[in-house]
Amino acid sequence: MAQVTIDFFELLKKGGNLLQYRLNNSIKKNLNQFSLIDFTGSKTNPLVNRMNHIQKFTEQMTNYMNLPTKTDIANTTQLIIQSEEKIDQLDDQLYDVSIMLNEIKQILLTQNSGITESYSNSLPVRIAEQEEIIRTLQEELNQAKELIFQQKKHTLSTNTASDQAM
Amino acid sequence: MATNRITSFIKALNIDPDVGLSKRYAIWKKNKATLWYYPSKNKKYKEPIYLIYSIVNKPYILDLGPSMSLIEAFSLAGYDTYLIDFGIPGFEDRNMSMDDYITKYIHQGFKRAIRHSGEEEFTVIGFCLGGTLASIFAAFDNNHIKNLILAVSPIDFASFPDYDKWLDALKNQEIQIDEIIDKAGIVPPEAIKYGTRLIVAPVAYGHYLALLHNATKDKYIEKWSRMNKWTLDHIPVTGAAFKQIMNDWIRDNKIVEGGLTVYDELIDFNNIKSNLLVFSTMHDPLVPSSLCEPIMDLVSSEDKQFVLFEGGHAGLVAKNHMPEPMEIWLKEHSTEL
Numbered sequence: 001m002a003q004v005t006i007d008f009f010e011l012l013k014k015g016g017n018l019l020q021y022r023l024n025n026s027i028k029k030n031l032n033q034f035s036l037i038d039f040t041g042s043k044t045n046p047l048v049n050r051m052n053h054i055q056k057f058t059e060q061m062t063n064y065m066n067l068p069t070k071t072d073i074a075n076t077t078q079l080i081i082q083s084e085e086k087i088d089q090l091d092d093q094l095y096d097v098s099i100m101l102n103e104i105k106q107i108l109l110t111q112n113s114g115i116t117e118s119y120s121n122s123l124p125v126r127i128a129e130q131e132e133i134i135r136t137l138q139e140e141l142n143q144a145k146e147l148i149f150q151q152k153k154h155t156l157s158t159n160t161a162s163d164q165a166m
Numbered sequence: 167m168a169t170n171r172i173t174s175f176i177k178a179l180n181i182d183p184d185v186g187l188s189k190r191y192a193i194w195k196k197n198k199a200t201l202w203y204y205p206s207k208n209k210k211y212k213e214p215i216y217l218i219y220s221i222v223n224k225p226y227i228l229d230l231g232p233s234m235s236l237i238e239a240f241s242l243a244g245y246d247t248y249l250i251d252f253g254i255p256g257f258e259d260r261n262m263s264m265d266d267y268i269t270k271y272i273h274q275g276f277k278r279a280i281r282h283s284g285e286e287e288f289t290v291i292g293f294c295l296g297g298t299l300a301s302i303f304a305a306f307d308n309n310h311i312k313n314l315i316l317a318v319s320p321i322d323f324a325s326f327p328d329y330d331k332w333l334d335a336l337k338n339q340e341i342q343i344d345e346i347i348d349k350a351g352i353v354p355p356e357a358i359k360y361g362t363r364l365i366v367a368p369v370a371y372g373h374y375l376a377l378l379h380n381a382t383k384d385k386y387i388e389k390w391s392r393m394n395k396w397t398l399d400h401i402p403v404t405g406a407a408f409k410q411i412m413n414d415w416i417r418d419n420k421i422v423e424g425g426l427t428v429y430d431e432l433i434d435f436n437n438i439k440s441n442l443l444v445f446s447t448m449h450d451p452l453v454p455s456s457l458c459e460p461i462m463d464l465v466s467s468e469d470k471q472f473v474l475f476e477g478g479h480a481g482l483v484a485k486n487h488m489p490e491p492m493e494i495w496l497k498e499h500s501t502e503l
Contacts, residue, residue, distance in 0.1 A: 051349040074258035
């Protein structure tokens with residue numbers, strides 16, 4: 001006669017999952033009601049008003065205490081982010097210029113007729129110098145961005161620390 | 167035996183596994199975002215992969231750990247991979263909208279990836295809300311996207327069976343969220359966590375029972391602890407982005423109905439001409455397939471395919487291999503070196 005082994009934990013899992021499924025269906029059905037939607041709608045405005053009062057009160061209090069608010073810190077951080085964006089734009093422009101220089105160099109290497117020999121020889125050197133300057137500039141921009149990034153991190157961590165202390 | 171099982175169950179609950187272990191390099195940073203580069207040791211395909219993940223979870227679900235990482239699977243298959251990781255937004259980012267995510271992060275990151283790789287064509291893959299962002303981005307600038315893959319990405323919000331009355335109330339503007347979001351600035355991670363739970367499973371203990379059942383299997387415990395960590399690890403959503411999701415995407419269903427804009431530029435999904443693979447899963451209460459499939463009718467791609475898999479929302483990507491149809495499709499649509 002074949003022996004059937006019953007795995008208690010498997011049964012528990014299957015039974016539990018079935019119960020979970022039924023519970024969830026019941027909860028979802030009960031949540032999907034107009035009465036609950038109306039209740040939520042009616043509570044939204046008073047909640048917004050209360051939040052408004054608290055925020056105004058905090059703004060006034062921190063003003064008297066000569067402390068920066070969360071919004072002040074956020075606005076400062078926004079300025080830092082804007083600097084980051086400017087650096088990125090500069091970096092993009094430098095990249096475009098370096099691509100353009102490279103293309104000019106290629107054209108000069110293939111079509112150098114009509115240009116005096118000394119000029120034709122000196123141009124690739126000059127372009128190489130410009131490319132080197134661009135590379136240095138890009139590195140400096142990256143360093144500046146890293147510094148800004150660290151500054152932003154510092155500003156935000158100071159803000160978080162003061163939040164926790166309060 | 168039962169004591170051992172219970173001991174290892176309790177131990178498993180306290181594990182804090184390391185995640186995101188694949189070798190990677192940060193090649194661009196902006197605000198909290200980072201563009202990560204995962205080089206393939208044996209690059210076989212010309213087109214690199216550019217990954218866009220959701221803004222409500224951390225993207226390490228794509229790289230949970232050794233042998234349970236989609237990114238590792240890409241690298242092993244021979245694809246160089248880039249991931250735009252948006253980071254964790256703070257109160258100072260409260261005005262960051264979906265337009266900003268698309269133009270200042272996804273688009274800029276994509277340009278950096280092009281610059282870094284030296285390749286002109288990419289495969290862009292978006293997951294969950296990241297897929298919705300990827301489709302908007304592809305419609306915004308389709309120039310360098312050879313292949314577009316959208317995984318469990320909601321597009322059509324016309325109906326939501328479990329909460330149809332709430333959806334109607336939102337559509338009829340009986341519920342107004344703008345003011346409360348403006349006051350809060352950001353939607354905290356707890357609100358995202360419990361909001362998601364309300365949609366999927368308000369009461370959730372099944373995964374603990376599954377762990378108890380498999381508590382003697384080390385491999386199972388390892389994967390469970392990583393997956394559980396990710397499930398609980400939500401991030402805040404910026405107020406401006408949340409309002410756009412609720413008002414433009416869900417309430418007005420602008421992706422399907424039309425009228426979606428990015429910085430006042432009208433988005434036309436007909437601009438998407440890339441080869442398109444859309445996949446969805448059969449048992450996904452968060453993003454049912456009915457929300458994903460309508461993208462097929464919006465694009466003008468000649469080569470497009472919709473695949474429905476067995477499984478849930480996130481399980482598809484937490485494996486040591488790509489889903490088979492995706493692996494075959496990607497191989498067929500990439501250029502071998």
